[in-house]
Amino acid sequence: MQTVNIEDVQPGMILATDLKQGNRMLLPAGSVLTNKNIAVFKTQGIELVQVVPSGNSDxxxxxxxxxxxxxxxxxxxxxxxxxxxxxxxxxxxxxxxxxxxxxxxxxxxxxxxxxxxxxxxxxxxxxxxxxxxxxxxxxxxASFPDIFFKVKEVVDDSKSTAENIAEVVGLDVGLSTQLLKLVNSPLYGFPSEINNLVRAVALIGGKELCTLALGLSTIGYFKDIPPELxxxxxxxxxxxxxxxxxxxxxxxxxxxxxxxxxxxxxxxxxxxxxxxxxxxxxxxxxxxxxxxxxxxxxxxxxxxxxxxxxxxxxxxxxxxxxxxxxxxxxxxxxxxxxxxxxxxxxxxxxxxxxxxxxxxxxxxxxxxxxxxxxxxxxxxxxxxxxxxxxxxxxxxxxxxxxxxxx
CATH class of the missing domain: 1.10.3210 (Hypothetical protein af1432)
Incomplete structure (x- = not known):
């Protein structure tokens, strides 16, 4: 992580941490900065920005x-x-x-x-x-892991709550662990840790979480491919x-x-x-x-x-x-x-x-x-x-x- 004066911030730099003003989120970590972003930061009185180091020289x-x-x-x-x-x-x-x-x-x-x-x-x-x-x-x-279809069934039920969906997803400990890791990764860049499935469903959505569960379940299906292939x-x-x-x-x-x-x-x-x-x-x-x-x-x-x-x-x-x-x-x-x-x-x-x-x-x-x-x-x-x-x-x-x- 590198701290840069706002006058030296350039378009294309990537925020290393969430940029906040008080309790108000201006831009989440992982965002690629634009000229418009930089101009807004200056009007908001932002003086320092933490960005991802450029790494290797050209x-x-x-x-x-x-x-x-x-x-x-x-x-x-x-x-x-x-x-x-x-x-x-x-x-x-x-x-x-x-x-x-x-x-x-x-x-x-x-x-x-x-x-x-x-x-x-x-x-x-x-x-x-x-x-x-x-x-x-x-x-x-072989058959496809049925955890996805259990999740899909509860998501498709209009009466299901976030708690219902989280309960079904939680039946597979490995799947629920991976889902929470994914939700807390830079793929989403939430400002605080999402530590339970109920909150993950509320923030992302039941159908969206179900779709992610499908992808993760499928990876587990293909474990017997010969390594020489x-x-x-x-x-x-x-x-x-x-x-x-x-x-x-x-x-x-x-x-x-x-x-x-x-x-x-x-x-x-x-x-x-x-x-x-x-x-x-x-x-x-x-x-x-x-x-x-x-x-x-x-x-x-x-x-x-x-x-x-x-x-x-x-x-x-x-x-x-x-x-x-x-x-x-x-x-x-x-x-x-x-x-x-x-x-x-x-x-x-x-x-x-x-x-x-x-x-x-x-x-x-x-x-x-x-x-x-x-x-x-x-x-x-x-x-x-x-x-x-x-x-x-x-x-x-x-x-x-x-x-x-x-």
Missing amino acids: PDEESIDRAFVYARDYFMFVNHDDPVIMHMFDVAVYKLALRLMDGWRMPTHDEQHVTALDDMRDLFFRDEGTIEDIVDAELKV IDMRTFWMHSLTCGVFSKVIAEQVAGVVPEMMFTAGLLHDVGRLILFKKMPYSAVQAMLFARGNFIPLVEAEDVVLGFNHSQIARCMLEKWNFPPALTEIISSHHAPGKSEMKKEAGILQVADNLALAVGIADGGMYVLPGVDDEVWDLLEIDAESLKNIVDKYDFQIKEIFNTFFN
């Missing part, structure tokens, strides 16, 4: 050049004439250059490949089994990153529920996990094909399997009786223009690309699939607003990651 030219060469292959399939996409590329290069200055070694092309194991066995050969066959095979051996910590880090970006973007788009978008981001690749369980050999071959040919993973899946993880997700979520809106958003984020929920699916598409872009600096290995041109106008996102989105993400992600994985 990367040197050599590191930027190396990062530029490495990152550009991951942006082969995007619109290079789009200034927002190019700002996304700049973010990826900058973060990667900082990692290089810290001593991170870029993986070689060979190191990026996984080895397909000879003892992997798919449920079907290509063109033999359908998407529904794959999903039905999964449902025969995928590092689950890395998988969930990408998913969590997508969730944070989705919520940050949703907060600036009218008519969109941020909690739903966070959960959609968290679960956007859930179809891949079903493939790992039922079609492991083909799933690995699709990964190899995507990396070897530098094409988006979703396109590699279409080539290798004849379908992709978004289609698997739709079938699975429908059979699990997920909320239809959430199912629609998750399963259409690679083609938001065809979705019944264009705005929400567009947010998830942007968030997924941003998660892949910042993930390059952490060893991410998949080409960005790109963002439909009309999505930027639909969401009213330009290069400057994208910068603010990334700044908010940077402030939130470390603590939220610890909430999930420590």
Whole structure:
């Protein structure tokens, strides 16, 4: 935390603590400061502001050049004439250059490949089994945790109180603990600690808390993915990153529920996990094909399997009786223009690309699939607003990651 004189505060800085005047909240911790904020603070007589330290110094030219060469292959399939996409590329290069200055070694092309194991066995050969066959095979051996449906039942009851909802959520100690950690994280930035579920329901809302519970419950479902197929910590880090970006973007788009978008981001690749369980050999071959040919993973899946993880997700979520809106958003984020929920699916598409872009600096290995041109106008996102989105993400992600994985 760094204390800065109001005259030295610059737009883009991030508040490290809640800014109050007496008992009145002016701006919560985690907010990205704007010229308007700074002007208001001056009129209110604020003299000192606590901000998040800038951290590393800017990367040197050599590191930027190396990062530029490495990152550009991951942006082969995007619109290079789009200034927002190019700002996304700049973010990826900058973060990667900082990692290089810290001593991170870029993986070689060979190191990026996984080895397909000879003892992997798919449920079907290509063109033999359908998407529904794959999903039905999964449902025969496992069912979704019923805590979510218990929560949903009480939320849907118009007579339920915050106490009723909290009581049902509290039936799962692990889930309620994680929910409280999430509510107290920078994702919300409440000025004081929320120490019980009743207050969490009152502040966030029953349906919103239920949506968060759904996302957290689903993480617990997928615990038996073979580690030789995928590092689950890395998988969930990408998913969590997508969730944070989705919520940050949703907060600036009218008519969109941020909690739903966070959960959609968290679960956007859930179809891949079903493939790992039922079609492991083909799933690995699709990964190899995507990396070897530098094409988006979703396109590699279409080539290798004849379908992709978004289609698997739709079938699975429908059979699990997920909320239809959430199912629609998750399963259409690679083609938001065809979705019944264009705005929400567009947010998830942007968030997924941003998660892949910042993930390059952490060893991410998949080409960005790109963002439909009309999505930027639909969401009213330009290069400057994208910068603010990334700044908010940077402030939130470390603590939220610890909430999930420590």
